[in-house]
Amino acid sequence: MTIWKELLFLGGYLSTATVQAEAAQVAPPANATPKSVVSGFLRVVRSGEAPGRASQYLAANVIAHQLNAEAPADVVRTPEDYAQHVREFRDIYGDFDLEVTELIAEGDRVYARWRQRGCHVGAVDGHAPTRRPVVELASAVYRVVDGRIVEYWIQVDRYGTEAQLRSNETSAALAACA
16 A cells, blocks of 8 residues: 555554643634634644644544545544544655745635655655655645634645656765755
8 A cells, every 4th residue: 555545544552651642632722713723733733843733723524625636535524533644654664854835824714835844754655765855745635613623625635746766766976864
C-alpha cells in the first residue's frame, strides 16, 4: 500500500499513557473564531509540534475530503487517527517545518495553504530514505462548528512530492539535510 492510501485510511488507536495525556480534551475558548481554530490546529497539530492535541481542535468525527483527480475519497477521521497521521509524516520527513502561506476566513470556512519542508528520513511509496530535502505544497478548506473542525477538503501536490523523491534518488547535486 502506498503512503497516500495509508494516510487516507488510518484507523489505529494509540494507547500509551503519554499519548493519552497529550490528547486530553480541552474545550475551545468561548471567543474562538473559525480562523483562530484553524490557525491553532495548523500551528500545534499539523506542524507536528503536538499531534496528540488534535482533540483540542477536531470534532470527534471529521469528514476529510481527499481531493485528487484519479481517486477522490471521503474519509471519517478521529482526533486519534489524525494524530497518528501526523506522526507518520514525522517518521517519513523528520522534524519538518510547516509554513502557512495563506489563511483566509469567511463564515464557518477557512482556507489555508502551506509549505512543508522536511528531510526524507523514512521509506515512502517505495522510495528508500535519501536524507535529502523534500518540500510538499498543500491547501485545504476547513469547516468549523462550535470551535471544532468538523470537515475539510484537502489537495496536496503529490506529483511535485513524487518528482522530488525520484530526483533525490538519482541526484548527487542536492545537499543532504543536516
